[in-house]
Amino acid sequence: MEYLTLARVLHVLAVVVWIGGVSMVTTVIIPAVKRMSSREEQMETFEKIEGRFSLQAKITTLLTALTGFYMLHLYGWERLLDLRFWWIHAMILVWIIFTVILFILEPFFLHRLFRKYAAEDPEKAFRIIHRAHWVLLVLSLITIFGAVAGSHGWYFV
Numbered sequence: 001m002e003y004l005t006l007a008r009v010l011h012v013l014a015v016v017v018w019i020g021g022v023s024m025v026t027t028v029i030i031p032a033v034k035r036m037s038s039r040e041e042q043m044e045t046f047e048k049i050e051g052r053f054s055l056q057a058k059i060t061t062l063l064t065a066l067t068g069f070y071m072l073h074l075y076g077w078e079r080l081l082d083l084r085f086w087w088i089h090a091m092i093l094v095w096i097i098f099t100v101i102l103f104i105l106e107p108f109f110l111h112r113l114f115r116k117y118a119a120e121d122p123e124k125a126f127r128i129i130h131r132a133h134w135v136l137l138v139l140s141l142i143t144i145f146g147a148v149a150g151s152h153g154w155y156f157v
């Protein structure tokens with residue numbers, strides 16, 4: 001039972017660092033970068049910050065998955081067949097989206113694509129990337145709402 005509690009503590013800590021970082025990038029850093037006047041300064045600042053955050057996000061997504069699947073194993077995988085536990089599906093969906101972005105899309109495609117678009121039309125490139133961050137943040141916050149409520153017995157379906 002103590003291992004279950006430890007897994008829950010590590011899971012929540014990882015989620016706080018990870019989604020807290022996404023919130024900071026979305027609500028503070030991208031708006032500040034968008035207001036910078038020089039194109040070079042915009043790119044340099046954004047890439048430096050995202051580069052550092054990307055490593056944190058990779059480590060915390062891995063820790064979230066390890067602790068999450070461990071808890072699911074203890075609670076029983078059959079939860080995945082019950083729609084009352086929709087927030088478990090939401091957690092796994094959010095994790096899959098971020099994992100694909102961080103480990104596949106960003107290093108192999110998105111980074112190059114963003115540089116290309118930012119060189120042609122930086123305003124549009126930052127607008128798109130800002131919107132994408134908002135979508136991910138809102139999805140993550142809804143998931144956290146559902147997960148905390150559901151874990152403590154407040155079901156919606």
Ligand code: HEM
Nearest residue numbers: 015065068069071072091092094095140143144147148151
């Ligand atoms: C591989 C992906 C994931 C798996 C397998 C997973 C699994 C779990 C499990 C089994 C629980 C415990 C449920 C219970 O106590 O009834 C839990 C709790 C929780 N998870 Fe996840 N999770 C994953 C990803 C995420 C993500 C991406 C987030 C945030 C966006 C998240 C946020 C939370 C929160 C906030 C709790 C509730 C802790 C509490 O109030 O006790 N999880 N997760």
